[in-house]
Amino acid sequence: MxxxxxxxxxxxxxxxxxxxxxxxxxxxxxxxxxxxxxxxxxxxxxxxxxxxxxxxxxxxxxxxxxxxxxxxxxxxxxxxxxxxxxxxxxxxxxxxxxxxxxxxxxxxxxxxxxxxxxxxxxxxxxxxxxxxxxxxxxxxxxxxxxxxxxxxxxxxxxxxxxxxxxxxxxxxxxxxxxxxxxxxxxxxxxxxxxxxxxxxxxxxSAPKHAISTGSGLPLASKVLSFEKPINQEHFEDWVRSLPDTVYRMKGYIQLEGSRYSHLFQYAYGMVNWIPEYMQIPSKLVLIGEQLSSIEYPPEK
CATH class of the missing domain: 3.40.50.300 (P-loop containing nucleotide triphosphate hydrolases)
Structure with missing residues (x-):
């Protein structure tokens, strides 16, 4: 590191x-x-x-x-x-x-x-x-x-x-x-x-995680990893449920029914999907405040 x-x-x-x-x-x-x-x-x-x-x-x-x-x-x-x-x-x-x-x-x-x-x-x-x-x-x-x-x-x-x-x-x-x-x-x-x-x-800083500035700081980050392909509709419903303290998200995500990964980007409430032509490990980086409790899929 x-x-x-x-x-x-x-x-x-x-x-x-x-x-x-x-x-x-x-x-x-x-x-x-x-x-x-x-x-x-x-x-x-x-x-x-x-x-x-x-x-x-x-x-x-x-x-x-x-x-x-x-x-x-x-x-x-x-x-x-x-x-x-x-x-x-x-x-x-x-x-x-x-x-x-x-x-x-x-x-x-x-x-x-x-x-x-x-x-x-x-x-x-x-x-x-x-x-x-x-x-x-x-x-x-x-x-x-x-x-x-x-x-x-x-x-x-x-x-x-x-x-x-x-x-x-x-x-x-x-x-x-x-x-x-x-x-x-x-x-x-x-x-x-x-x-x-x-x-x-x-x-x-709180205990460190990969590429994290620590919980409680004015600006922090968090990495989410996905082991299985993601349902796009369910994922976008989750995105819309996130608090305003999530400023940016970007990452590579394998969607259900897709052969290759997609580049996902989020800013100011808008989402963008860009198809890739290779398989990339599915990881999503979040940037914002009060991120410690955010998970996907969300806990019931």
Whole structure:
């Protein structure tokens, strides 16, 4: 199992500064880090910084956000990384500053390699100056900024040195009230001890399951496996009965009467079936909140 940390945060918050430091610390622990980086343009300037770190496997997603360039691109890059570098211990995924955390996790949670990844959580870098001026953002960008904070499992309140003592106290209180679950640390230049992040995230997590962020976190995942072909009508009835706290589902499912598997996707109440032309183990990944009691078939 590879420990996976998704680095989230608004544009210019300090994610790359954090990433470079975490790489160094993991190396010093004698473990092998790897990086998946994402940027909108054709040239990822941030990745050039990481490339200076020798012996650090790096894959890139360019020309779009990890959550909208297509799951196929993300899966292909991750599968390539896992195949080419079998000794990786820790994977850091740095999203673009315009990535929604739920959709970013959706891109990472592929049923194809669900048993290889242990997603520890979302580390969000909160720009303290940006928080002060958040009302200057457009409504759409403000909503994204707040969503990145709301779904964090651990938060760095970065650029703390640029605020007065009163401002820092006020921002700290507001951010912790907005996300009362995630531990928060005030930082300058995103400097923090990775072992502390590991300890705090593990302390907040329930007993681990494959590719699970743990019960009780603001955003969690769960994998369901199916030993027998599934009745499509009964399955879709079950999907419609699920609570609104299930945000995303995707997986490969063998349907009754079908020779090959189907790719199943669910988002915002809508389902989509895509026929495959091969037999793939039937697994379904759920992303959302309060998932511990969800099973298929549902208990009577």
């Amino acid at each position: 590879i420990d996976v940390y998704l680095l989230s945060g608004f544009l210019g918050s300090g994610k790359t500064s954090l990433l470079v430091q975490l790489i160094d610390q993991v190396n010093k622990q004698g473990r092998q880090p790897a990086v998946l980086m994402n940027e909108f343009g054709e040239l990822n300037i941030d990745s050039q910084i990481v490339e200076e770190k020798e012996e650090v496997p790096l894959k890139e997603l360019l020309n779009g956000c990890i959550c909208c360039t297509g799951a196929e691109s993300t899966e292909a890059q991750l599968q390539s990384l896992l195949t080419d570098y079998p000794n990786v211990d820790v994977l850091f995924i740095e999203t673009t500053g315009a990535a929604h955390p739920v959709e970013s996790l959706d891109a990472v949670y592929s049923p194809l390699f669900a048993d290889q990844l242990d997603v520890k959580g979302i580390i969000t870098v909160v720009d303290a100056m940006r928080w002060l001026d958040r009302d200057k953002l457009s409504q759409r960008m403000l909503a994204l900024f707040l969503e990145q904070v709301r779904h964090a499992h651990f938060m760095l309140l970065n650029k703390a040195d640029l605020l007065t003592a009163d401002q820092l106290a006020s921002v700290t209180m507001q951010v912790t009230q907005f996300n009362s679950f995630a531990p928060l640390v005030q930082t300058t230049n995103a400097k923090i001890d990775f072992s502390y992040i590991e300890k705090m995230v593990d302390a907040a």
